[in-house]
Amino acid sequence: MNGHRKQVFNMLIRNVFASAGAVALLVGFVGGIAAAQDGGSNWQAERAALQATVNQRVNQIIDQEVTKQKVAQFLQFGWPVEPPKERKDEIVKRIEGEVDKAARVKFPEARRKEFEAEAAEMFRVFQPGDLVPEFKLARDFGTNTIVREGRLYQVTEQRIRVGNRWLIPEDLTDEVKARFYEEHSKKQIDRYIRVKNNEYNQEIQEYKKEELTKRLPAALLKGGYFPRGRDNMTSTDPNNWLAKTEIVDMLYTARRNQLEGVIAPKIAKEVFEASGYELVAENKQWMPRNEAAAFRRKLADEAAARQAAAAPNVDIFGGGAPAGGGGAPAAPAEGIFD
Numbered sequence: 001m002n003g004h005r006k007q008v009f010n011m012l013i014r015n016v017f018a019s020a021g022a023v024a025l026l027v028g029f030v031g032g033i034a035a036a037q038d039g040g041s042n043w044q045a046e047r048a049a050l051q052a053t054v055n056q057r058v059n060q061i062i063d064q065e066v067t068k069q070k071v072a073q074f075l076q077f078g079w080p081v082e083p084p085k086e087r088k089d090e091i092v093k094r095i096e097g098e099v100d101k102a103a104r105v106k107f108p109e110a111r112r113k114e115f116e117a118e119a120a121e122m123f124r125v126f127q128p129g130d131l132v133p134e135f136k137l138a139r140d141f142g143t144n145t146i147v148r149e150g151r152l153y154q155v156t157e158q159r160i161r162v163g164n165r166w167l168i169p170e171d172l173t174d175e176v177k178a179r180f181y182e183e184h185s186k187k188q189i190d191r192y193i194r195v196k197n198n199e200y201n202q203e204i205q206e207y208k209k210e211e212l213t214k215r216l217p218a219a220l221l222k223g224g225y226f227p228r229g230r231d232n233m234t235s236t237d238p239n240n241w242l243a244k245t246e247i248v249d250m251l252y253t254a255r256r257n258q259l260e261g262v263i264a265p266k267i268a269k270e271v272f273e274a275s276g277y278e279l280v281a282e283n284k285q286w287m288p289r290n291e292a293a294a295f296r297r298k299l300a301d302e303a304a305a306r307q308a309a310a311a312p313n314v315d316i317f318g319g320g321a322p323a324g325g326g327g328a329p330a331a332p333a334e335g336i337f338d
Contacts (some may be wrong), residue, residue, distance in 0.1 A: 039268050043288050050275055050286070054268045061263055064257050071252045072244075075297045082245045084224035088238045095219050097209045107204045112197060120193040123185045126152045138173045155180050212236050 150163025178188040225241040232240040
């Protein structure tokens with residue numbers, strides 16, 4: 001090999017094996033190819049079969065220990081558990097109808113007509129000659145803010161005469177102004193009726209809420225439903241009430257899951273270890289012992305490769321980096337391929 005070719009070849013070798021990280025990566029790559037080519041035993045299929053055995057044994061124990069009949073007897077419901085004769089939505093609809101009927105009796109619609117009559121009288125417009133009761137002006141400053149009782153003599157857009165006193169509309173409150181002008185009277189009448197109706201509606205809703213709280217929980221309990229805990233004893237939300245059958249189903253499922261969490265790991269340990277498997281903490285899977293060892297070596301190699309890749313690049317051929325961090329690369333070692 002002539003000098004130039006030897007120099008180029010040595011430089012290529014140095015670049016490939018420039019760090020321990022590259023060596024570790026190369027070893028891992030070769031090992032991966034070998035593992036891929038080794039198709040001797042399909043241990044994943046074996047593991048699936050072992051897991052099926054575990055599941056079967058777990059289910060057999062749970063089916064024997066936890067039954068709906070045992071749950072019902074524990075709850076003192078008797079067996080078989082009879083479903084309610086009336087659905088929750090039917091009970092709710094029936095009770096709401098009773099509450100609506102009671103509300104209509106207690107709060108008749110005729111009362112709303114009374115609001116209209118009250119408003120018409122309260123904001124009736126005074127006519128000339130009527131006796132105007134004493135009232136207060138809108139302003140708080142100055143003198144004579146109280147208008148004494150007197151006869152109404154005149155009303156114009158600019159002023160009003162009550163007794164011997166002349167007033168201007170700007171000094172009157174909206175309520176007082178409504179007693180002298182039709183357009184203001186209509187606004188106050190409409191406002192009064194609207195406010196009174198809103199108050200009436202609020203009273204009705206509060207009454208219905210109170211009655212529903214009294215009647216619905218008692219009806220649900222009588223109909224064979226139970227609250228989700230003591231906090232829901234007075235709940236009017238149907239979702240907070242359960243039939244006996246629903247309670248049995250929920251407790252049945254919860255107890256099965258609880259028991260599975262206790263016995264499944266024990267049975268899995270027994271079945272897999274008897275077949276030469278171990279539980280690998282790193283991936284929380286059962287693997288044959290030789291596969292587990294290979295898996296851990298792979299993880300160690302990968303960790304070493306990452307650590308080496310993060311370390312400074314060292315020239316294993318002794319050249320090192322040229323002084324000053326630049327310039328031509330160091331000359332390759334002589335005689336390696338002589």
